[in-house]
Amino acid sequence: MKDINIDKADLKLGNKEFYEKYGRNKTVSTHTLGCKVNQYETEAMEELFEKAGYEIVDFKDKADIYVVNTCTVTNVADKKSRQMLSKAEHTNENAIIVAVGCYAQIAKDKLENDKNIDLVIGSNNKNRIVELVEEYINEGNKINVVEDIGKTTRYENIFISKVNEKTRAYIKIQDGCNQFCSYCIIPYTRGRIRSREMSSVVDEVNTLARKGYHEIVLTGIHIASYGKDMANTSLIDLLIKLNTIKGILRIRLGSLEPNLITDEFVKQISALKKICPHFHLSLQSGCDETLKRMNRKYTTDQFFEKVNIIRKAYDNPSITTDIIVGFPGETDKEFNDTMDFVKKIGFSGIHVFKYSMRKGTPAAARKDQINPKIKTERSHILSSEEKRIRNDFLQKFINKDVVVLFEEETIIDGKKCYFGFTENYIKVKVINDNNIQNQQLKATIVKIENDYLVGSI
Incomplete structure (x- = not known):
């Protein structure tokens, strides 16, 4: 691709005229921060640009348009989002810079006043990305499209027909969360739960299956809530439909809330042979007092019961989890309770996180914040235990x-x-x-x- 400086005004040229003048298509570069949902949405936005005649280039390359799909789950994520927006501007000062996603949602005023950012698009309206970029190109006025996400009730339709991986495809089935865990900003940036129409999910999976993808991973902000905002629809209904799709060999579930796991639910999914025996159940703490402060809606005894339900239905299922160490008020005893519970469960893998204060959440307002050195020490202790139990799990498969x-x-x-x-x-x-x-x-x-x-x- 030719590295030619162009004026933003020339982006108004039609695709044919632009190519004739510069010998290339208009280019778009994207960068994704954060979760699998963000990655899915970025791939969907790239498809929209490609269908409109744009060429997708690497983020390190000089592009006409940069789209940064931001994250705000921690203060570090905020900082990285700002850094990547700044990096885009420094790579090509004549480019159009688009901030989209969770950080754009919560920092709309700050980005509105940033002279280097041309478009600010919140958690919704990603499916209008091309329309909004071309509106900016034609009119030249800064665009800020950030809805009151707490009042949004519609699921934003956004699709993919191809993915970067050659075997596995992530499928977004819902958005939003109603849980309001005390450490989490996501309900304020993603809004309340909104489920995708089942027919839309099935159509997308059929398309990917025809293109040779054999495994799908269902993802969302809180997939356990899928269908709760719809009539006569549930996650199990969707799984039954997807299980019949020819060409799909595996269906993998993303992160699940423990309370979804019941005898009836596991009985139903264990009868669906394409559902993978891999369950990521978000624990966050193995201490009941800490769980209460986190506003998690289960106890360790209840979590243990859920794990046993799964293990009765499957041989050697993989049960992974997330655990936060150094949550406000976590005493040595509470941390030791978590360590004891981890050993009791015998997870096949643990994602260990040090608590990160997130402004705007109840946990951030607490006065009993933990010293960073203690957080780091606890993280190292739990990570060492994770390696041991992971090895124990892997040992079960030798000579099998x-x-x-x-x-x-x-x-x-x-x-x-x-x-x-x-x-x-x-x-x-x-x-x-x-x-x-x-x-x-x-x-x-x-x-x-x-x-x-x-x-x-």
């Missing part, structure tokens, strides 16, 4: 046969290797001369290497 969906080909020490994942989300490596990418095959596990299994087929 597992089914692997292979995704990635690479060369290691001159040998062709393939990496893939088991149904319960364990990474597996095999050495094989044949092309087995995007194939689901049985492998016999021979050893543990780093944080994955090594097998033969």
Whole structure:
């Protein structure tokens, strides 16, 4: 691509005229911060630009338009969002800079006053990204499209028909959250729960299946609430529909609230053979007093019961979780209670987070904040325990046969290797001369290497 400085005014030219003048299409560069939902939405926005005749280029390249899909889950995420917007402006001072997403939602006034930002689009209206950019191009006036997200009741329709990965596709099925955990800003930036029409989800999955994708991961801000804002629709109804789609071999669930897990729910999903036995249940703390301060709506005894329901229905299911250490008021005893509970559950993996104060949340207003050094120490202790229990889980599969969906080909020490994942989300490596990418095959596990299994087929 030619690196040519252009004036913003020339973006008003039609696609044909622009190409004739500059020898290239108008270019768009995107950058995503934060969660899988943001990644999905960025890919959907890229598709909208491509359909309108724009070319997507790498974020480090000089582009005509930069779109930064921002995150605000922590103060660090805010800082990174500002840094990436600034980086775009420094890469090409003549470019159009678009701030979109959660940080744009909550910092709309600050971004409105930033002379380097041309468009501010909140948590909704991502499906209008091309229309809004072209409105700015034609009129030249700064655009700020940030709704009162707390009053938004419609799910924003946004779709993908291709993804960057070659095997697995993430599918957004809902937005918003009604939980209001005391540490979390998301309900204020994403609004209340809004579910996507089941027919829309099914259509998208059918499209991806026809293009050769074999695994889908259902994602959203709070997927356990899917259908609660709709008549006669629930998450299990959607799963039953998706389970029938030809070409889809696996359906993986994103992060779940523990209270979704009941005997009836697990009985229903265990009868659906494409549902993967991998459950990410957000714990956050293994201490009841801490959970209460977090406004989490379960106890450790209830969580333990949910895990047992899953383990009765599946052989060696993978149960992973998130845990926050150093939450305001967390005493040594409370942290030790969490450590004891982690050992009791025997997770297959833990994402460990140090509590990060988020302005605007009840937890940030508390006076009993924990010293950063103590947070770091507790994080190291829990991370060490995570490595031990992860190894214990992996040991169960030595000399066992597992089914692997292979995704990635690479060369290691001159040998062709393939990496893939088991149904319960364990990474597996095999050495094989044949092309087995995007194939689901049985492998016999021979050893543990780093944080994955090594097998033969």
